[in-house]
Amino acid sequence: MRSEVAPANAELPVVDASMAALGQPDYRIGPYDLLSVTVFQIKDLDREVRVDNSGRISLPLIGTVQAAGKSTHELQDEIATRYARSYLQNPQVTLFVKEFASQRVTLNGAVKKSGMFPMSATRISLLQAVSLGEGLTETANPRNVAVVRNVNGQNMVARFDLLAIRDGQMADPVIVGNDVIYIDEAKGALYFKRFTQMAPILSTWILYSNR
Incomplete structure (x- = not known):
């Protein structure tokens, strides 16, 4: 396996062109996203609704x-149009995505709660992602954190130091949907190595190391 060394201020690679657009006004709603309408x-019509696995929501009256597949503005306009068609005069509908459940991040290793977590935004920082797991365990090694990202079918690993990020010595990298984060144990270098070898990783960036 060939490794590439990047400077400490390097960034994780963008997954693809569509991922680069996430977080912009044209974000497309996906299954399991939680919407606030x-x-x-008219308080009786206010709802928090989750998009089902077929991509639909159900609202009162309509x-x-x-x-x-729709942007928030497109769906907002459609809901307003349907209410205006038979029930309301010039309804003012506001819609936003409260939980981007179609965008998830996986946390493994020395976190208090591991697993797959929906993201509250299409992009979050590494520190925000770690907080989804309710913080680190007492045995965690915050200087050895791996982020695995699949780019065009190729798994890539970047290594970060959370203490350096918290101290402002290193930028807090952007985490996107489907990233996998592994926090090493203080005495678990072997497990860290095994984790990075779980998949056929073709390229590895060592972004920061200060053990």
């Missing part, structure tokens, strides 16, 4: 609406 001055 507000109709101005029933089922296809949500997945």
Whole structure:
């Protein structure tokens, strides 16, 4: 396996062109996203609804609406149009994505709660991602944190030092959906090595190391 050494201020690679667009106004709603729908001055119509696995939501009076694949503005306009069609005059509908459940990050290793977590935004920082696991365990080694990202079918690993990030000595990298984060144990270098070898990793960036 060939390794490439990048400077300490290097960034994780962008997954693809569509991922680069995430977080912009044209974000497309996906299955399991949690949406907040507000109709101005009509509290009975306000709802938090989760997009089902077929990409639909259900709202009072207007029933089922296809949500997945639409931008928030497109869906907001469609809901307003359907309410105006039969029930309301000039409804003012506000919609935002409260939970980007279609974008998930996986936490493993020395965190208090490991697993797959929905992201509260299409992009979060590494420190924010670690907080989803309720923080580090007492045996964690914050200087040895790996982020695995799949780029065009190729798994890539970057290594970070959380203490350096917290002290402002290193930028807090952006984490995107489907990233896998592993926090090493203080005495678990062997497990860290095994983790980075779980998949056929073709390139490795050592972004920061200060053990």
